[in-house]
Structure formats: structure tokens, C-alpha cells
Amino acid sequence: MAHPDVVVVGAGVIGAACAEALTARGIGVLVLDRGAPAAGTTAAGEGNVLVSDKEPGPELVLAQASRRRWPTLLAELRDELGPTVAEVEWEPKGGLVVATTSASAQPLTDFATAQRDAGVDARRITANEAIELEPRLTKEIAAAVHYPEDAQLQPVLATTTLLAAVRKRGGEVRGHTEALGVDRSTNGTIKALRTKHNSIPCGAVVNACGPWSGAFSRAAGAAIDIQPRRGVVLVTVPLPPNTVRHKVYDADYVGAVASGDADLQTSTVVESTQAGTVLVGSSRQRVGFDDSLRVEVLRELARKAVRLFPFLADVQIMRSYGGFRPYAPDHLPVIGEDHRLPGLWHATGHEGAGIGLAAATGQLLAELFTGQAPHVDPVPFRVDRQP
Incomplete structure (x- = not known):
């Protein structure tokens, strides 16, 4: 895809969920990863989809929304891709x-x-x-x-299923392509993503780099504190x-x-x-x-x-x-557009809950990107939230 609408940087479960939700709304997406898709943080996860470990507050609300969304999303993907491709070992075991x-x-x-x-x-x-x-x-x-309500799925299978849907809808997934930063237009908005190979023209970039999100955000010129x-x-x-x-x-x-x-x-x-x-x-x-x-x-x-x-x-x-x-130091993910750099979006900081929170995170980011009413309050996850 030479001129995608959005480049998602990071092909783990969060990046894949964002790309799936965007392509479901007709947006052209290219997903890049510095390594192989689903080979980083996602591959080292247990596949937990939990509400049991979260105290009342914004993260629990996001977890509850994601727990509701996952079975519906997986059923939709089975209908679209077929049961073999969309097998993720979903277990609502409690x-x-x-x-x-x-x-x-x-x-x-x-x-x-x-x-x-x-x-x-x-x-x-x-x-x-x-x-x-x-x-x-x-x-x-x-x-x-x-x-x-607690459940489990196989994280790599879930991610590859989401990415299969992205590909079927005309999107592209490209591994072993490191993102180095962004190029800005004269009015300060993003016009391209820079990689070690070339610059990819696009209208927006999603920072879904997991533990490398802090480094990418600094390279893009809008630093966030993710460690x-x-x-x-x-x-x-x-x-x-x-x-x-x-x-x-x-x-x-x-x-x-x-x-x-x-x-x-x-x-x-x-x-x-x-x-x-x-x-x-x-x-x-x-x-x-x-x-x-x-x-x-x-x-x-x-x-x-x-x-x-x-x-x-x-x-x-x-x-x-x-x-x-x-x-993230305040234990909340960062989801949404960066006010300092129009066109830069973040979906990161989920720590060990990324598998469970991915379905709602992708949905929320796509809702905000397309101007739809968000299904959960996005304010607690804004990049400019107060500590």
C-alpha cells in the first residue's frame, strides 16, 4: 500500500486491534513492525482477558467493554475469515x-x-x-x-486473526521495517512516516509500539512516558x-x-x-x-x-x-490523538493487560478517529491527562 490513510506502527495485539477496527470502517491501513508481527510483547503474554484484577475506575470500565467486545468481534471474524483462520482458542473459563x-x-x-x-x-x-x-x-x-467473567485466548492467534482481517480488507502488514520518525507538512501535521527504507506518505500514524512507544514518540517529536x-x-x-x-x-x-x-x-x-x-x-x-x-x-x-x-x-x-x-506511571493506557502533533495517535501503555484491553482499545481509537461517539469515556486515556 503506497499511500495508506493510516500507518499503524506495531503489529502486536494492540496495533492489530486498532488496524482491524479502522479497516472495518473503510480506512486504508498499513501495519508495520520492527520485527515479525505478533513476535514482541504479544508473544510473551498469557492471553488473559480479565476484569478480576482491576479496581473500579477507567481501566476497569475499558476492561469490561473489551470483555463484552471480544466474543462479538471473534464471531464477526469467524464469519468473515472462516473458522480455521479465526481460531484463537477462546476460553471463557472464569x-x-x-x-x-x-x-x-x-x-x-x-x-x-x-x-x-x-x-x-x-x-x-x-x-x-x-x-x-x-x-x-x-x-x-x-x-x-x-x-x-474472566477469560483467556491465545495471544498470537488472536493477533494474526486480526491482521488477516486487515489484509482481506485491502490493508497491508509489513514486518522487519523499523519506524524512525515522521515528516511534517508546512502546517505542522503529519505527512509521512519515515522508516529505515523510505518515507511512506500517510495522513496519520498510530503509535502502538508497546514498550518501545516511548522511544518512537520521542523520535516523532511528541514524547510520552512509556517504559x-x-x-x-x-x-x-x-x-x-x-x-x-x-x-x-x-x-x-x-x-x-x-x-x-x-x-x-x-x-x-x-x-x-x-x-x-x-x-x-x-x-x-x-x-x-x-x-x-x-x-x-x-x-x-x-x-x-x-x-x-x-x-x-x-x-x-x-x-x-x-x-x-x-x-505507564499512572497505570492507564494512552489512547487517542496527540494534541501536540496532529495526525499522531497513541494506543499504548497497557502493560500486562494489553490482550484483554485490545478489543475495546481498537474500537475506541477507531471511534475517535472517525468522529463516532465513543463507547467509553476517552478523557482518562488522553495523552494530556493530568497526573
Whole structure:
């Protein structure tokens, strides 16, 4: 596509969702990525589509909208692309949050109460009911909350499905093309995206570069504060079906998600995949783009997972992987046009929630771009919001 209406920089799930929503409205889109599509942050994700880990506020509203949108969007894509191309391993399995100490029990129940007031289906259950949901769970349960709305999908499959729709509608996806900045017209608006190969004329650019969004925004001349935050996941050998039935995590996970500390934080998250493997997370650490795997992080993840599911002590870890998440200091994504540079749009800063928030993020950006009424309030996500 020589002269696209919009160039989306970043072919992860957020960029793909924005491109899909734009092309659904008849806009010509070129998607670029510095590497292979879906090979960065998206490939290092667990595929969580969660409402359970978000306190009442703008991010929860976006998460609720995205949870509603994902099944509808996937059904639309199956109709358009066929069931084989649009298979993303969608599992509305629900989540289970467990407090394993008396100290964490009351904060969990208070958190769930606040979420219920915000419209989340958060069900306080007994320890016995938690064991019925997860028979192999620890018996040390001080409190438990069941979240039926939590779901999971395979992030790479979801992204490639979104990009397949973009291509079918006449858009283009181009990997291994690094964006270096933008060219401006005489009135200060964007007229082209500069790459290492050439300049691509366009009317707008979407910064969906994930943890590299800060660097691209600086190169474009409209800096935003997005930093990489590293996370690591362990993967077990395949286990029998229904060994772990839900997304299960310890109550301290919510605090780790909301924290801005640079130091290492770990919290127990355990869930299965359709392939039979069990994913064990999670860690958060701001170490720049240092991608070395650290034994102490892996050891801590394993230790905490065994406390939640004792049977894991006898299960072999097959591999581990890590990735960088786009961290915004106020823990809210940036979605919308940059007032300092007309034609530059941002869709970034989702940190570890990008998979879950992608459907609503793409929809919101496309609504704002085309002048449609937004389905959620866009003000909290503006680039010029006040801290």
C-alpha cells in the first residue's frame, strides 16, 4: 500500500486491534513492525482477558467493554475469515482469586465488594466451594472470590486473526521495517512516516509500539512516558485435561499489578492452556530492556506456585520465557490523538493487560478517529491527562 490513510506502527495485539477496527470502517491501513508481527510483547503474554484484577475506575470500565467486545468481534471474524483462520482458542473459563493468609483475606473481600458495586460479577465463595472449582488447590484458604467473567485466548492467534482481517480488507502488514520518525507538512501535521527504507506518505500514524512507544514518540517529536517492565512466565510439561480449570491467582497479584515499584515483584498466577501445559507467573521488574533470565526470579515463581497448587512440586518445567510490557506511571493506557502533533495517535501503555484491553482499545481509537461517539469515556486515556 503506497499511500495508506493510516500507518499503524506495531503489529502486536494492540496495533492489530486498532488496524482491524479502522479497516472495518473503510480506512486504508498499513501495519508495520520492527520485527515479525505478533513476535514482541504479544508473544510473551498469557492471553488473559480479565476484569478480576482491576479496581473500579477507567481501566476497569475499558476492561469490561473489551470483555463484552471480544466474543462479538471473534464471531464477526469467524464469519468473515472462516473458522480455521479465526481460531484463537477462546476460553471463557472464569477466574478464582484466593487469599492464603488471614492478613490478605479482608483486603480481597473489600476489593471484591468494590468491584461488585462497579458491575463486576465477583462472587465470594467458601473454601470448600473453591476446592470444588479447583480440586488440586491448596487447603490453606482464608478467603476466595470467583470471577465468572474472566477469560483467556491465545495471544498470537488472536493477533494474526486480526491482521488477516486487515489484509482481506485491502490493508497491508509489513514486518522487519523499523519506524524512525515522521515528516511534517508546512502546517505542522503529519505527512509521512519515515522508516529505515523510505518515507511512506500517510495522513496519520498510530503509535502502538508497546514498550518501545516511548522511544518512537520521542523520535516523532511528541514524547510520552512509556517504559519497559519485564515479566517472566514458566511453562510446565503437558498435563491431563482439567488439572487446572480456571485462571487462579493469589490475592497479592492485584497489589503487584497496581504497584509502580521498579524492584522485582512476584505474585502467584496459575492457569492451563488448550495444549495441556500450565503457565506459572507472574513477575514484574523495571530493568530497561535487559532480557536475561534470572534464576532467582524463576525460583521465586516456582516456590509461590507450589504454595497455591502443592502438586506442582512434582511437575517438570519445560521452559520459561520473558517479555517487556509497556508501563505507564499512572497505570492507564494512552489512547487517542496527540494534541501536540496532529495526525499522531497513541494506543499504548497497557502493560500486562494489553490482550484483554485490545478489543475495546481498537474500537475506541477507531471511534475517535472517525468522529463516532465513543463507547467509553476517552478523557482518562488522553495523552494530556493530568497526573
